[in-house]
Amino acid sequence: MNLLGIDIGRTSIKYGRVRLENGIEVMDFDQIPISQTSRYAGYRDALIHLLRTVPGFRAVGVGFPCVIRQNRVYSRDVDFDGIWSEVQAFLEPSGAPCFALNDADAAGMAEITRPEAGDLRRGATIVLTLGTGIGSAIFLDGKLLPNTELGRIELHGGLAEQYCAASVRTREGLSFEAWAGRLQEYLAEVDELFAPDHLVLGGGISADFEQYRAGLKTHADLRPAHYCNQAGVIGAAMFAAGRLQDGVG
Incomplete structure (x- = not known):
């Protein structure tokens, strides 16, 4: 069974067809940049294009960069709830x-459902996605506390994600060493507030973990995400598969 996983970021949409039987296989992984001048139309048109052109999927999982409650999408800037309604209407005739x-x-x-990651399913695990902003997922013994926003922790009088997200390193031309110093301040706050057993750093920059890991120290076990930039796509597909197994849809 092929599933379409979609990971909506603040500047692009990543997607791929995901097969979950006998291990995880991601096919046709790619991303679409989104214009920042007309974001509603950019996101909507890109999503409809994907749904129209990507072949052979049984269901779709979509990760949004905001809170989800009862199939409603709550966003501070883009009207993702309106876009979500248009996506559902587009797919309805196909079933x-x-x-x-x-x-x-x-x-x-x-990350935590990977068979080899059994230790992440014991105790408290926090996954942080470092991209344009900082996303977070908190798990206790493998069970998710949904919709957390740890990127909005206050640091130096502003939001942590405005100080040490991966995009900040690029925008300000910081070396990995200088950026790791900022990230260390943030991780120390997360460590102090939540005392997790495990901290997983995700996002595309997790592929460069060896270039900045020396500047990071936490009480928690610290590691890069196994799936790097594809984790959101894989997880969205997993979520869709789980809902199908629950008899939804």
């Missing part, structure tokens, strides 16, 4: 069900 969740929750789901 392919679609399911929404928070994007960082999706990435976390992919």
Whole structure:
């Protein structure tokens, strides 16, 4: 069974067809940049294009960069709830069900359900996605506390994600060493507030973990995400598969 996983970020949409039987296989993984001048139309048109052109999927999982409650999408800037309604209406004639969740929750789901990651399913695990902002997913013994927003922790009088997200390193031209110093301040706050057993750093920058890990120290076991930039796509597909197994859709 092929599932379409979609991971909506603040500047792009990542997607891929995901097969979950006998291990995880991601096919046709790619991303679409989104214009920042007309974001509603950009996101909507990109999603409809994907749904129209990607072949052979049984269901769709979509990770949104905001809170999801009772199939409603709550966003501070883009009207993602309106876009979600248009996506559901577009798919209705095909009979392919679609399911929404928070994007960082999706990435976390992919990381902790990996068969080899049994230790992440014991105790408290926090997955942080480092991209344009900072997303978070908190798990206790493998069970998710949905819709957390740890990127909005206050740091130096502003939001932590405005100080040490991966996009900040690029925008300000910081070396990995300088950026790791900022990230360390943030991780120390997370460590102090939540005392997790495990901290997983995700997002595309997790592929460069060896270049900045020396500047990071936490009480928690610290590691990069296994699926790196594909975690959100895989987790969205997993969520859709789980909903189908529950008889939804």
